[in-house]
Amino acid sequence: MAILDSKGRLFGKINLLDLGAALVTLLVIFVILSTFLSSLGLAQIGEKIVPIEVDLVVRGLNVRDPEQLFNNGLKKGGKTNVIIRNQPYGGAIEIKSVQLLPRTVNVFQPDGTVKELPDPKTNNFSTDLLITLDGKAKSTESGPVLGSSKVKIGMPFELEGYNYNFNATVIDIRLKDK
Structure with a gap:
């Protein structure tokens, strides 16, 4: 045959x-x-999920009353929506801390040194903040992945809540091993 x-x-x-x-x-x-x-996500068996803290700095946020902003949404223990590279994180992430940074200017002294002193402007609506977010990230060889986006120092984050929507920049990332 x-x-x-x-x-x-x-x-x-x-x-x-x-x-x-x-x-x-x-x-x-x-x-x-x-x-x-x-x-x-069923094909991603070997990924490790770890707790992550991300420090963000906000420079020059124009707000009339920062205390009202903190009381109505952006506060410790609260939650905020995060958008990274135009991709939503996929839910709210916890705000671990919010710190109001003092506005300062560099002042040259007669002896040639430089001192950092409080900014004398009293009608300035510009505010600087240090925000720490606490969440879960995938740990990969190329760095942590929050939602579907890699998180790197210098990246812009968009924070959105009840009465705010502004951009912040990542200045520190801390992965905590379980």
Whole structure:
């Protein structure tokens, strides 16, 4: 018995064109299923989830009354929505601390030294803040991943809440091992 007969059938039973079409169909189904499963996160078995603290600095936030901002949303123990590179984090993240930074200016002294003194402007609506966020991140070889975005020093974060929406910059990242 020949492997291929005169009609192009394998072992006299299976047409080669039908076999090729079936293999292509199985390959397409496999690609679709693997893409679907990886989007669900089921294919990411070896990832380690660790607690993360991210320090953010906000420079020159124009706000009339910072205390009202702190009382109505941006406060320790509260939650805020984070957007990293135009990608939402996927829920609210906890605010560990909010610290109002003093506005200072460098003043040269007669002996040539420089002192940092409080800014004498009293009608300035510009505020500087140091904010620490506390959440969970995936630990990868290339750094922590918060939501679906890598977190690096210098990255802009957009913080959004009930009565605020402003940008901040990452100045420190601390991963805590469980």
